Structures are given as C-alpha cells and as structure tokens.
Amino acid sequence: MQKIQHYGIKEFAKTESAIDNYVEDIKINGFTILSDVVSRDLLPTIRDKVDQVYETQASEIEYCGDLADINDANIGRALLAYDEIFLNLATQPIFLDLVKRLLGDYFILQMQNAIINLPNQNNYQISWHRDLNYQHFTSSRPLAISILVCIDDFSLETGGTCVLPSSHKIEAFPSEQFIKNNEKNIIAKAGSALVMDSMLFHRAGYNSSVNVRRGINHMYCLPIIKQQISFPAMLNGKYADDAFLNKFLGYDSETGRSVTEWRARKFEKNKL
Numbered sequence: 001m002q003k004i005q006h007y008g009i010k011e012f013a014k015t016e017s018a019i020d021n022y023v024e025d026i027k028i029n030g031f032t033i034l035s036d037v038v039s040r041d042l043l044p045t046i047r048d049k050v051d052q053v054y055e056t057q058a059s060e061i062e063y064c065g066d067l068a069d070i071n072d073a074n075i076g077r078a079l080l081a082y083d084e085i086f087l088n089l090a091t092q093p094i095f096l097d098l099v100k101r102l103l104g105d106y107f108i109l110q111m112q113n114a115i116i117n118l119p120n121q122n123n124y125q126i127s128w129h130r131d132l133n134y135q136h137f138t139s140s141r142p143l144a145i146s147i148l149v150c151i152d153d154f155s156l157e158t159g160g161t162c163v164l165p166s167s168h169k170i171e172a173f174p175s176e177q178f179i180k181n182n183e184k185n186i187i188a189k190a191g192s193a194l195v196m197d198s199m200l201f202h203r204a205g206y207n208s209s210v211n212v213r214r215g216i217n218h219m220y221c222l223p224i225i226k227q228q229i230s231f232p233a234m235l236n237g238k239y240a241d242d243a244f245l246n247k248f249l250g251y252d253s254e255t256g257r258s259v260t261e262w263r264a265r266k267f268e269k270n271k272l
C-alpha cells in the first residue's frame with residue numbers, strides 16, 4: 001500500500017489490529033461493517049426461527065388489534081427469550097470485544113429485535129431515526145452501540161441500510177439537502193453485521209425485490225439506560241447464575257423494588 005503523505009501534522013492516531021480499525025471507524029464515521037460473523041450454514045435456521053417468533057408474538061397480541069396500527073408489524077422482539085440461538089448471536093466474542101472497547105466493561109443488552117423487511121412494503125424502520133429515539137445531544141463517548149446482523153443479503157434490490165456518516169456527532173436532524181448529498185447506502189452479504197453508534201441517523205432501505213430481507217438489530221448500552229422490554233422479567237431467572245449473563249441481561253441493574261430489596265441485593269453482591 002502506498003504510504004500516506006502529509007505535512008504540518010504532529011499528532012497521529014495509530015491502529016494495530018482489526019478491532020482497533022473498527023473502533024476508529026465507529027468513533028469517527030459512526031459505523032463499520034463486519035464480514036462473515038454468522039456462518040452460512042446457520043442462516044436458514046435463524047430465518048425460520050425469526051419468522052416463528054414473530055408469528056407467535058403476532059398471534060399473542062391479535063386480540064388487541066393490528067400491529068400495523070402501533071407501527072410494530074413485522075418486527076420480532078426480545079428474540080433471545082424464545083430461543084438460545086439468539087443469545088448465542090448476541091454474545092458472539094467479536095461483538096462483545098468491540099462493545100467493550102467502546103462502552104467499557106459494564107454494558108447490558110437493551111434490546112434484540114428482528115426487522116422483517118417484506119417485499120414492496122413500507123415499514124417504520126424505513127424512516128430516518130436514531131436507535132436512541134428522541135435524543136438530540138452529543139456525548140464525548142458512546143452511550144450505546146447497535147449491531148445489525150444481516151440474516152438475508154442487504155443488496156440494492158432488497159434494500160441496504162442508509163446511514164448519515166458522522167451524524168452521531170450532531171444534535172438536530174440535518175436538512176433535506178444535506179441528507180440527499182450525504183446519505184450512504186450500506187450493502188452487505190447475509191452473515192455480515194453493520195455496527196453503529198446508536199446515535200447515528202439511519203434507516204432501512206426499501207425492499208423492491210421479491211424476497212424477504214431480515215435483519216436482527218441489537219442495542220448494547222450502558223446500564224443507566226432502561227431495556228426496551230425487561231429480559232429479567234421475560235427470562236424469570238434463566239441464565240442469572242452466570243456472572244457475565246447476569247449483568248449482560250440486566251438482572252444486576254434492575255430498578256430496586258423497595259429500599260430493603262435494593263440493599264439486600266447489595267449485601268448479596270458483597271458475599272461474592
């Protein structure tokens with residue numbers, strides 16, 4: 001590779017490993033892409049399980065009405081509470097290593113959702129948003145990291161994910177002209193993952209193919225942020241004996257139910 005020429009520069013960032021490069025991408029651009037994080041053999045099983053979880057969840061709530069009326073059609077939620085394959089996905093070493101580099105050693109899983117992007121249909125993920133919805137401040141360090149795993153190919157036809165590079169560093173949503181000039185459509189093969197600072201503005205692409213395009217998004221965040229749906233409540237003690245999963249799934253950072261219960265929990269921790 002040709003050496004990069006420069007002059008008048010005294011300070012230089014250095015990277016020494018692939019993970020250093022990913023971290024630098026995320027800090028500066030707000031996103032990076034990891035290839036081949038899920039083995040090709042596993043993808044068909046994951047696709048089936050995503051569809052099954054969604055169908056189960058949709059039928060459980062049918063008595064209330066149509067999920068489209070609450071902007072929640074074709075989204076599967078809290079997947080790992082239904083099948084361990086999704087916990088294995090969320091805890092892949094490369095994901096955890098990367099998140100640890102960006103958030104430090106105490107982070108929790110805030111949500112794990114499947115986006116089932118159907119052919120020629122709008123869904124609310126097609127609209128620009130930040131995963132930390134409604135937030136309009138910047139922070140010197142990331143508060144949360146999103147990892148969107150491509151379960152099907154994200155192509156020009158199935159719709160990639162559009163991002164606004166570096167927009168995690170600005171407060172307000174930029175002008176229409178800026179968006180038109182700067183949006184970047186990320187294309188990635190099934191089995192890859194798009195990692196973003198959760199404050200990056202992004203949206204799903206429109207699926208103009210004839211195939212379903214599924215992605216599984218995870219948000220890893222500092223434990224001061226609430227989970228979207230309580231994993232401890234859904235899992236009811238499952239995995240709580242594992243020291244890492246206890247923290248990761250939010251058992252350790254649950255809101256105290258009373259002063260006594262909160263203090264009793266601290267006494268329990270002291271014994272470990």
Ligand SMILES: O=C(O)CCC(=O)C(=O)O
Pocket residue numbers: 115117125131148160161162202203204205215217
């Ligand atoms: O499916 C996509 O490309 C984007 C998904 C998304 O925006 C989200 O889950 O927040």
